[in-house]
Amino acid sequence: MATRNPRSERRNQVLSRERIIETAIELLDAGGEAAMTTRALTERLSTGSGAIYYRVGSRDDLLDAATETLVTAALATDSVVVPSSPEEEIRTVALALFDAITEHPWLATRLTRHVVRKPFGTVTVGIFERIGRQVGALGVPRASWFDAASTLVHYILGAVSQNTRTEGDTPDGSHDxxxxxxxxxxxxxxxxxxxxxxxxxxxxxxxxxxxxxxxxTGIAVITDGLTRLG
Structure with a gap:
């Protein structure tokens, strides 16, 4: 009967796409984007750069994958709760993103890049869809849906970014x-x-x-103002 080589099993586990993304997030959390280099990743995973590229893609692809993984998890965590009102759902989504970025400070910059450069991407579409549905439920006229949703999303990202990394802080975004x-x-x-x-x-x-x-408080001010647009 054939037996599996323990080394092969370990190698397959290490080189899985999920494991690569998980390790990248660990490096990003420890030192920000500057710490997530191909060299650091290959050393941590005991593999070559070719294997990482084959399973995930370029370094930028990996950063995108790490961002998508965390945002998807954050939004999914709160999606099982049935909101009592559109305002409560917006608050839930906003807090999910706030907490995710607080835990992973580097995520603020990546999220902003996604919204600006990849409006067609999974991350941007997912956030706008969750927020946008509630904008309609608030009674905002359809002609103002995009502006209203954009205002909320931009406030969320801007406010959270202000509370994370600033120039002169440590690479992982921490500060006194x-x-x-x-x-x-x-x-x-x-x-x-x-x-x-x-x-x-x-x-x-x-x-x-x-x-x-x-x-x-900022979320409440904005949502209250949006209800007056109708």
């Missing part, structure tokens, strides 16, 4: 939030009270605010 807020509060406190009454007035709110709740 408290130190950043301290510096901001100090700078605003030094502003002239007569020239900048608003900035001086909200200084005390900087540390008190919650990024997630602030994000949801």
């Amino acid at each position: 939030r408290d130190a950043f807020l301290d510096a901001t509060a100090e700078a605003w406190q030094d502003l002239d009270a007569e020239d900048h009454p608003f900035m001086r007035a909200v200084v005390s709110q900087i540390h008190a605010h919650d990024d997630r709740e602030q994000f949801l």
Whole structure:
């Protein structure tokens, strides 16, 4: 009776498309796009670049696949819950993307690229379809559906991106939030009270605010405004 070679079994598992994408995500989470090189990937998987190209494609194809995998999983996780209203469904989708990007900071840049450069791709279509259906349910006139959905999607991506990587942060998008807020509060406190009454007035709110709740407030403001378009 023929027996399987343990080394062959391990090699087949390592070289599966799913395993390659999973490893790429691990590298991206650890150090951002700069860390996800072909060399790093082949070393981690103990294989050659040709095998990776055969199963997934180029490095850009792999980045797209990693993005699609995470976005699809994020949206699928919340799709089983029946929303009580269009507003609740929009909130659910928005939070799913917010949490996915918070966990994987590099995803913010990739998602923006998808929406801008690949409006026909699975990622963009999936997000717009989930959001767009609710825009119609809100009573927005059909002629305004695209503008309304675009406003929501662009807000979601823009707001989440602001809360992740900024210039000067570590490659994986992490940063010292408290130190950043301290510096901001100090700078605003030094502003002239007569020239900048608003900035001086909200200084005390900087540390008190919650990024997630602030994000949801923006969603609520936009959806409330969309209901008035009808």
